[in-house]
Amino acid sequence: MRNGVDRTMKAMARRVIVVGVVLAILALACLGRLVSIQLLEGKSIAQAATASRTLPVTISANRGRILDRNGTVLASSAERYTVVANPEAVATFEPVTCTTKTKSYCHEIDGKPVGVTGAAAVARLVAPILKMNAMKLGAIMSVSGQYAVLKKDVTPQVMRELDALNLGGYIYGELSSDRLYSSGTMAGALIGGVNDDGDGVGGIELMENKTLNGKDGYKVYQQGNGGEEIPGTVTKSRDAVDGSDVELTIDSDVDWYVKKVLQDGVKTYEADWALAVVQDVSTGQIIALDDSDSITAGSDTAKMGVARAVGTTFEPGSIGKVLSMSGMLQTGAHKLTDKFTVPWRIEKDGQTYQDAEEHATSNWTLSGILQQSSNVGMVMAGEKYSDSDRYKFLTKFGIGQSSGMGIPGESSGTLTGPEVWDGRTRNTVLFGQGYATNVLQITNAIAAIANKGVRTQQSIIKSVISPDGKVTHPTTGKAVRVVDEDVASQMMDAMESAAEHYDQFAKVDGYRVASKSGTAEVAGSDGKLTGIVADWAGIIPADNPRFVITVVIKNPQGIYGGLTAGPLFKQIGEFLMQKYQVPTSEARKSAIPVDW
Template structure:
């Protein structure tokens, strides 16, 4: 049975070099049913022979098979026998595989195209990472990196501005900045490893304590390594020390450096390099170590108060960083501080590169303040109040001296005071300014405002008769004067001269048709005088006092406020009331600042205080004469304030004192406020003493202080004596 042409077996090629047989005979034998000889397997390293493509037989146009193509001659033969139609030429059998040597491993070669693809992908990933990082550096992080590079390359050094000075009206320096040094240390130079001493910080502290005036335990603590930052090479030991203190430390350090530079000490140092079993040492003798080797200093400035405690409660003080913390130093901190500058220079390896450029912004010095305070008057006021507070066994006291016409404060003294050069010796309650920060009930000095309202509204005159009983029942309270008495028959001037509470209540009741209307009128005048409002100084911690709205006055308050209880003021507010009367009824806002001198050296005067009329000039003149009777009349309470040659107008005050700790009445507030010369007023002086033990009446305690300070001030300002006598208004009448 014949096979179709497409199923004919492939002819097997004769192995090269056999020289016998042909493709035809081989094919014939294969077709005869003999098993074909299996070709030997190729070695793994051998490439398979290329497969020869056998051309299909051509077919004639009529569909008969075409003549088969003639096959190419096999290698080693010039010409091979043509295969039978429909059969493939046989493959040449591969050469026998050589047996692999024992122990050898077969190496398989990967497909080069796969390796090429893997390398290409890897390179693309690397390039993608580089490209992404480049985009991040150039576009996203460029500003931050440039700043960091600049920070590493350039060093910025702060240039502190010089703080402005504070002077009195005549140029006397009250506060200024002087050269100083910050005492610093490198804690890493005090370790046992660095000093070869087990207790170097303690030894150094023992030497520094007498110089710096600090406990050696505190100093030693600063010289030890910082547990939070053990690698820190900087510690501030004491800031803003005097040049004398710095020089003493420098001399000590230099002396110890020479002391340890001996042959014996050098020999000990050599032994530190040897192990202990060969005679080496771990520590040096104390005599061979300079415990101050790690001490350094930096130039700085510190605040100095050449006048000591003069005006300290007013001027204030700065903290350890040189920042204003109290008084005018705090109030004008921004103006005094100026503007710090800076210097930027290139640095390489921690060293300055002089030729690499840099930048510098010079600091702008602070502004100087010139106060209205007269230093001589300030000194007199401080001495007088300090002595009287001590004599009276009082808690504290304060004196204010004010120019009547300008409202300028010429002195503001408090006792006890303090020395801003030595804050450690002062108590916390001494560091303020009680003349502005204490709120107290003014007592009888407030009667001046009640009389001003009565006179200015035309409800009464100085000679209006007032019948004053020993007691007076109003609301749910019985009122008394400071002494028991038969019924007094006083003029309105006499009510003020004898400081009668009952007479003042009776006068205030005439301000309106009803008590409510009277309260409203009186409250309006108190407001005009500045009660319950800031003085305008802007002093830190200043109290505005306490004054309730008239509709909120209690049944008791509407009768106590007219004689100075149930409301509170600060000493400057009370002083300003009398200055208003002395100035013809015109209130001038008080001032402490005369002007400023800027960094350019130009002086700018302060603006004049705002003015407003409170009472008429006629009312002010009448009140002045009534106040003179307080001092001149033998029945007056202020006779201790008389000054020979000068007419004096003033008023005493004695009030129950509210203890700020308990909020209850405890002790007294004694005061006296007056002005002189009464015929041509120039100066107002107020004195307030809190919680005295030896006496408590205002005329008794503050009258002498007023006299002492006023007399000194009039002479200092060269105010001529009065050219006339006081009118001595009648204080009583006979029924």
């Protein structure tokens, strides 16, 4: 019996010894590993952990504003956030019950427990603030990985409400910005818009993208589970340099009124569209540039399209007579007092030319030919005006050339050389047909007459204002003398007589006007010459030129430019004179005879 007990005790002793040895070996192994980690690998492991948390973060530069000439903000960027969740962390979320001790970091909904855990719980908490469906939010967060976007373009107020939910490490906000446009449809396509990355993709936003964008900075620091910055861990940083503000020459009050006049005009005359430009005579600055289209700045249409007022080309019709007649005077081919006997129709080199309306054979001076807008009279006067001079002066006036302002989508129009003109085109160019222009070109050509024969470089950027307030003014191209001052003065006289011909429709009370109307046939939807472009370019006041206003209208009921575009010019002219408090004109004392 005793021997049996002894054997049992010895067996148990051996097992205890074996177990003890195994435990000792395990303890020595753990101790060895601990020593290895602490003494040999500790530094590298710590460095790796720190490196995994230390990440560079871009500090976005604020995009500059677009302002009108008076400082009115047309486009600006507002602080916004992209709300992001960490799905892996969210899966482990357990709401903290609210008690007296936990009230500063607990979770509840309308004073009641959340009731669930994980993504469903987080979704229930944030859904009311983000104004999103809780089930949809839960699905977004129920994925693998550590990054899931919940909502973009969140305001700072909403972000503060999210921060108050005590969900740090589960959801966080990434700073971004949203482009806001106060201009609405006023010059909408001209201002353009930006893409999702904040880069300009249309209009002024694209044209001035580099100036507006600035330069991003960065910060390198250790991040917590939710992407938040761990205090005191910044190792490198560079401040962002905000973009500069761009101040336009546009007066938003004038542009708004111009757009209203154009849209009302399209309704009144049942037209397809209308466009207009207002230019300062002496500086070449564009005060207004708009059309009847309703395109909101920042919209997809504004980003992808081109403003009609910039991209549309057309034959200017009889406004072109001003340019040809100026060349005739400058070359000495004619004087405004030269006398002509003008029928309503003429045959020349196998081609037939006629005036817009049948009239008796009339005795007109060259000035009278402009007043009566006679195509036949221009062909007759052109006998002493060479093809090379016809082309030369159209070119000097800027026809067929870009405005030089760099507006995206601007068309240069078309003007072929005399070597390719046929027997008809060489004469139609005398009265504004056979070439195409845009509204900026024809406006600057008329402005050259108003500016004593000098064509200035047009501009739409008035200044650039850096983040530190420094103001710079972009350089503009050199002015070009097109005709002598005396020739320009004579043409002003002839244009004033032409304007008086339409006093019933386009007179601006108290102010003298020098202008010319135009009407040209254009291709319709059927490809035939079934369409009409009616236009009017006027200088106001004629005795002390301040502005040139050009109005173009497509397919108006009323057809002629003097009867359709002229009245719209009148409304815009009245507004300008009142807004800028321009002194009224002195009475016209004399005029070059228009008939004999």
